[in-house]
Each structure stands twice: as structure tokens, then as C-alpha cells.
Amino acid sequence: MIANPIPWPNGARCAVAFTLDMDADSLLQLSHPQRAHTLVSASSMLRYGPQVAVPRILETYRHYGIRQTFFVPGWCAERYPQAIEAMIRDGHEVSAHGYLHEHPNELSDAEERETLARSLSAIAAVSGHKSVGWRAPLYNFSHRSAQLLIDAGVEYDASLMGDDVPYLLRGSRGSLLELPSHWGMDDWPPFMHSIELDFQMPVQSAARAWETWWEEFEAMWEHGGLWIAVWHPFLSGRLARWQLTHRMIGRMLERGGVWLAPLRDIAAHARRCMQQGSWQPRIESLDDERGG
Ligand SMILES: [Zn+2]
Secondary structure, eight states: OOOSSOGGGGOOSEEEEEEEEEOOTHHHHHHTTTTTTOOHHHHHHHHHIIIIIIIHHHHHHHHHHHOEEEEHHHHHHHHHHHHHHHHHHOOOEEEEEOOOOOOGSSSOHHHHHHHHHHHHHHHHHHHOOOOOEEGGGGGGGOOHHHHHHHHOOOOOOOOOOOOOOOOEEEEEOOOOOOOEGGGGBBHHHHHHOEEEEEEEEEEEEEHHHHHHHHHHHHHHHTOOOOOOOOOHHHTTHHHHHHHHHHHOOOOOHHHOOOEEOOHHHHHHHHHHHHHHOOOOOOOOOOOOOOOO
């Protein structure tokens, strides 16, 4: 069912990555800059991410001996350095996700360039590592983003939804590997409810949410795809939800043939396959890109 399945390492059937976007209260600072400090309850919901959920998530990863990816806005890295240091100490990947969670496709050329540079340097300063990857806040990748990321030396993007396996965005000055996911793998639709952030969905049970995610997993396992969860510590790191996720990771490992890895390793593997000629990605050309 997948036209160009990629050979995963050690004959694995599929690759699995839990990516957690630690947005915390950057969301509130962005949407209500003047009165963020007065929105105490909404802020507490968001700060639950770095303060309570991240240590819990890291504990699960230690339990199973796995490494995963966190995307962090630069502002959040500066505000919650302990959370970042704990991720790095355990060998996880920390990659960039905007500075204050700005939406690149709503910025001017100069603003997008400046925001990307600020975001990358904040992550490097706090984590001690150059950001290997990037996810645009709220998937709001702009028509300029790919080329800016290529120019900045970022190796992969994880904002787009165009395939079931990695694919390549080819620009005039190089190429960017895309590690795609989609809204069905995101935790906002089942869990997010906030009047202040203008997103009110009927909150679902964790079991119901996992029904969708497990269905996706079965299909990826069957056909050799790439399963990427796009989650947030303040949503999916809540007690009942994370308790179920902890069990489901165990179930995936029991199933076997699953390569659980951070996106940086998945990107490196895909590049290796391309170099060795064991796999050809689908290529999307950025010829229609305007403004460089
Ligand atoms: Zn985000």
C-alpha cells in the first residue's frame, strides 16, 4: 500500500517516534501578550508540561530504555532550562519549534528569518547541541521555510503531512528531509479545551484517543510506515493519559518489529539509505517557492 517503503533497521516493520512539543505558556504569551500574567488558571494548565509532565515522561522512557524527541520553543528553553537539561541528560533529542511559538506563515520574510535564527540559538545555548530538526508551530510552515531551514543547516523538518514515509523537499540550494505526520496523530483534537486559547473540543478519554493512534500503528506496522505522535506534555502527560501511553509503549515493544527512535536517528537512517541506494524517497520540488 506504500509505493516506496523504506527498509527500517534490523528488519523492523515500522518506525515509531513519540514527539512531544513542550509549548508550555509560550502559547499564552503569544496570543495574549498584554494580559498573559492575569490568566493564572490557563497558565497553570500549560506550565504543568515542563513542571509535572516532563519528569513523568522521562521516567517512562528510562523504564523502557528508549530515546525520543522533544520540540521546544526557544522562549520555553530559556524559561524552563531544568526540563531541557533533564531531556539532554537522558540522551533525548531537543529540536527547535519557533521562539515564542510564532506562526511562520503569518510572518514577513525578515521576521521569519530572524525568528528561526533566534529559535535555533536559544536551543543551542540551553541544550548545548545544535538543533538537528524543526517543527513549525501549529504546522504553520511557510512557502519560505524549507529553503531557510536548508540554509540554516537543519537536517529535517517534521511539520508537513504529505506522506506515510520520509520524503524529500528539494530547494535550489539543497534538500530537506521531511518526516511527516498528520492531525490524526495530534493530541489537540482529543484533549485540548481552553477558552483563552480559543480551542474548545469535547475532551475524550485516553482510551478513545488511543483507539485512533493504535489503528494508525497497526497500519504502519503492516505496511512499513512511519508513526509519529505529535503531542504536548501539558495534554498527553496528564496522569491517566500518560499511564495508558506507558502501557501502550510496552504493547508496541511486545509486538516486536518496531523501531522506536528519536527523529534525528530516523532522519540519519533515511539519508544513509539514500546514499547507499537502498531506498529512493519521493521528491517534492520547491520551484514555486517565492522570496527565497
Ligand atoms: Zn507547538
